[in-house]
Amino acid sequence: MADVKEPIVLRDMGSFHVGGRxxxxxxxxxxxxxxxGGGTQKVDPNGTFLVEQMYVQxxxxxxxxxxxxxxxxxxxxxxxxxxxxxxxxxxGWLNLFVRKGWDVYVSDAVERGRAGWAMPEVFAGEPVxxxxxxxxxxxxxxxxxxxxxxxxxxxxxxxxxxxxxxxDNLIKQIVxxxxxxxxxxxxxxxELIDKVGxxxxxxxxxxxxxxxxxxxxxxxxxxxxxxxEGTLRGDASTAAALRHIPILxxxxxxxxKSPMFSNQRKANxxxxxxxxxxxxxxxxxxxxxxxMRGNTHFPMMERNNAEIADIIQSWLVSKGxxx
Amino acid sequence: MADVKEPIVLRDMGSFHVGGRxxxxxxxxxxxxxxxGGGTQKVDPNGTFLVEQMYVQxxxxxxxxxxxxxxxxxxxxxxxxxxxxxxxxxxGWLNLFVRKGWDVYVSDAVERGRAGWAMPEVFAGEPVxxxxxxxxxxxxxxxxxxxxxxxxxxxxxxxxxxxxxxxDNLIKQIVxxxxxxxxxxxxxxxELIDKVGxxxxxxxxxxxxxxxxxxxxxxxxxxxxxxxEGTLRGDASTAAALRHIPILxxxxxxxxKSPMFSNQRKANxxxxxxxxxxxxxxxxxxxxxxxMRGNTHFPMMERNNAEIADIIQSWLVSKGxxx
Numbered sequence: 015m016a017d018v019k020e021p022i023v024l025r026d027m028g029s030f031h032v033g034g035r036x037x038x039x040x041x042x043x044x045x046x047x048x049x050x051g052g053g054t055q056k057v058d059p060n061g062t063f064l065v066e067q068m069y070v071q072x073x074x075x076x077x078x079x080x081x082x083x084x085x086x087x088x089x090x091x092x093x094x095x096x097x098x099x100x101x102x103x104x105x106g107w108l109n110l111f112v113r114k115g116w117d118v119y120v121s122d123a124v125e126r127g128r129a130g131w132a133m134p135e136v137f138a139g140e141p142v143x144x145x146x147x148x149x150x151x152x153x154x155x156x157x158x159x160x161x162x163x164x165x166x167x168x169x170x171x172x173x174x175x176x177x178x179x180x181x182d183n184l185i186k187q188i189v190x191x192x193x194x195x196x197x198x199x200x201x202x203x204x205e206l207i208d209k210v211g212x213x214x215x216x217x218x219x220x221x222x223x224x225x226x227x228x229x230x231x232x233x234x235x236x237x238x239x240x241x242x243e244g245t246l247r248g249d250a251s252t253a254a255a256l257r258h259i260p261i262l263x264x265x266x267x268x269x270x271k272s273p274m275f276s277n278q279r280k281a282n283x284x285x286x287x288x289x290x291x292x293x294x295x296x297x298x299x300x301x302x303x304x305x306m307r308g309n310t311h312f313p314m315m316e317r318n319n320a321e322i323a324d325i326i327q328s329w330l331v332s333k334g335x336x337x
Numbered sequence: 338m339a340d341v342k343e344p345i346v347l348r349d350m351g352s353f354h355v356g357g358r359x360x361x362x363x364x365x366x367x368x369x370x371x372x373x374g375g376g377t378q379k380v381d382p383n384g385t386f387l388v389e390q391m392y393v394q395x396x397x398x399x400x401x402x403x404x405x406x407x408x409x410x411x412x413x414x415x416x417x418x419x420x421x422x423x424x425x426x427x428x429g430w431l432n433l434f435v436r437k438g439w440d441v442y443v444s445d446a447v448e449r450g451r452a453g454w455a456m457p458e459v460f461a462g463e464p465v466x467x468x469x470x471x472x473x474x475x476x477x478x479x480x481x482x483x484x485x486x487x488x489x490x491x492x493x494x495x496x497x498x499x500x501x502x503x504x505d506n507l508i509k510q511i512v513x514x515x516x517x518x519x520x521x522x523x524x525x526x527x528e529l530i531d532k533v534g535x536x537x538x539x540x541x542x543x544x545x546x547x548x549x550x551x552x553x554x555x556x557x558x559x560x561x562x563x564x565x566e567g568t569l570r571g572d573a574s575t576a577a578a579l580r581h582i583p584i585l586x587x588x589x590x591x592x593x594k595s596p597m598f599s600n601q602r603k604a605n606x607x608x609x610x611x612x613x614x615x616x617x618x619x620x621x622x623x624x625x626x627x628x629m630r631g632n633t634h635f636p637m638m639e640r641n642n643a644e645i646a647d648i649i650q651s652w653l654v655s656k657g658x659x660x
Contacts, residue, residue, distance in 0.1 A: 019348070019349065021346050021347060021348050021399045022346075022347045022349075022350060023344050023345075023346050023347075024344060024345045024346075024347065025342070025344050026342065026345075027345060027396075027432065028421060028422035028426075028428070028429075028432070029418060029421040029422050030422060030426070030506070031418075031506060031509035031510065034505075034509055036469065045463070047462040047463060047465075047516050047517070048461070048462060048517075049462075049516055049517065050461070050517050050519065050520070055516055057463075057465050059466065060468075061468030061469070061470070061471070062468055062469045062470065062486060063466055063467075063468055063469060064469055064505060064508045064509055067509040069418065071421070073350075076344045093451050094451075095352060095354075095392065095451055098351060098352040098394070099351035099352050099353060103351075103353070105351070106351075109350065109351070122450075122451065127445075127450050127451040127453075128416050128417075128418055128445070128450040128451060128510075128512070130509075130510075130511065130512040130513065131512070131513060132466070133466050138371070138373070139370040139371060139372075140368070140370060140380075142370075142380050143382065143386055143455070143456050144386075145383075145384030145385055145386055146359065146384070146385045146386060146387055147384070147385065148384070163385060182357075182387060183353070183354060185387045186354035186357055186387055186390040186453075187354065187451075187453075188453065189451070189453040189454070190453065190454060193370050193372055193378055194370070194371075194372065194373050196373065197373070
């Protein structure tokens with residue numbers, strides 16, 4: 015697929031951390047950690063620590079066409095890698111949208127990836143790890159009961175767009191997550207928007223809510239919101255507050271087979287009704303309705319990811335966000 | 338500084354994970370985690386998990402000149418961000434070496450950043466967090482006693498190359514680390530070399546040892562080793578085994594003021610003697626000896642990082658590694 019690619023020409027690329035706060039840990043005993051080669055090392059857990067920052071990497075194409083940058087936010091248990099090379103080794107939405115002329119900022123939320131994470135005194139609860147097979151059924155790779163530890167006997171849905179041989183590469187992208195850090199994640203995202211300025215958000219799964227809350231917190235800066243299989247948690251009053259912000263929500267295939275996703279979509283349809291009543295616009299596109307079968311919860315990684323990027327691109331064009 | 342930059346032209350950029358293994362966790366009780374909004378969520382820690390993979394991001398310039406890719410490996414408690422934009426917002430070695438025509442692979446080692454990390458059943462010991470002030474004295478930002486919680490009263494060494502106002506941005510790059518994971522880190526690095534093929538390694542701090550061990554494990558593939566303030570843990574027999582691999586070791590300023598770093602350098606000088614006796618070459622360059630004062634343990638991030646990149650570039654040219 016990569017044989018006739020045009021070069022990517024960037025006027026700049028780089029990274030930064032944003033957000034974070036100082037915390038003081040005190041009164042904890044010094045601990046001794048046993049080292050693999052024998053012996054121990056003393057570790058003092060007390061002191062002042064910088065916590066709850068987030069990581070952002072940006073790619074700015076020569077000949078920018080997008081009027082605002084695209085900020086790409088990942089879902090729960092994931093990092094910005096979501097938007098990079100697909101698990102089967104093709105270009106992800108980062109490259110595809112840079113090629114379309116958009117400044118793209120891909121980030122790792124607080125506690126994920128290069129953002130780092132904090133001690134139990136700061137993050138309540140405990141980190142949660144994702145078993146190998148859990149996403150297969152939860153995220154609509156195949157029918158209930160189709161997961162198997164043996165890759166050869168895993169049966170995806172018919173016309174599945176996720177290459178099953180690349181499933182383990184998706185799992186390698188998953189990092190531990192907490193269930194208690196939403197407020198810290200949100201605070202850093204808002205600092206990111208304040209730093210970057212007017213922007214459009216591309217959000218996925220858990221970030222649906224973060225994107226919607228960010229738009230509510232910075233309604234003058236968020237110019238469009240693209241939600242890939244995520245929840246807009248709002249009501250008539252938020253619909254009114256955001257009536258000037260165009261919102262696109264995408265769903266893959268087999269949503270009806272998942273109570274979680276069909277309930278989520280139903281709630282979004284209700285939000286779309288409230289947006290319409292308030293004079294706003296939330297468009298929900300079910301990919302099967304536009305002829306694309308077999309997408310899971312991860313359409314940015316799947317065989318037809320470029321076609322889905324084109325749907326988003328057309329929508330952004332229709333909203334006047336590209337020159 | 339960025340006002341007259343030439344565009345960066347890439348024939349490709351992307352990322353992947355490499356390495357990893359399956360582990361089975363069983364017999365652990367299901368736990369309940371209290372959620373911030375009230376209520377609890379059950380978490381079952383049992384199952385099959387993919388652990389100990391690592392993350393790699395690559396940038397391949399149009400018009401490649403380097404004969405082999407540069408693999409840039411970070412130090413302890415850090416990630417590949419080490420080589421990206423400097424804490425004060427200038428181009429880091431990633432950009433600078435891509436501009437010089439090198440394919441560059443920047444990675445996050447096992448348990449760091451986008452590599453993810455594993456449960457206590459897999460990683461022995463516990464994660465260690467770095468207090469705000471610890472690197473200031475340990476890594477030669479200023480005299481002992483010069484650290485202060487108040488940024489205005491922190492006094493760096495004279496002619497210090499690290500911009501003190503950017504110190505907190507360095508701290509934000511630090512992630513938790515374990516003291517027990519060296520073998521897992523090493524295994525994934527070797528898988529990376531096997532995937533990429535012949536290469537040169539740029540390693541920092543903790544990765545000094547990883548780079549040297551990687552050369553010993555793959556002496557046919559590692560064509561050069563550049564060690565920024567790291568230890569080569571070897572002996573006469575390793576010196577003989579690696580006599581065909583050119584090694585450059587760089588040190589910043591004020592090494593004499595740190596027992597840790599002066600002992601480390603002394604050990605490297607002994608290794609250089611053994612390399613010479615075996616017909617090999619380990620060159621140790623103290624930056625103050627070539628007119629560069631004031632570098633800390635993080636020269637790739639400092640004001641003169643481009644000049645230091647030029648020293649490495651000249652050395653790579655002298656070894657015939659660039660067209």
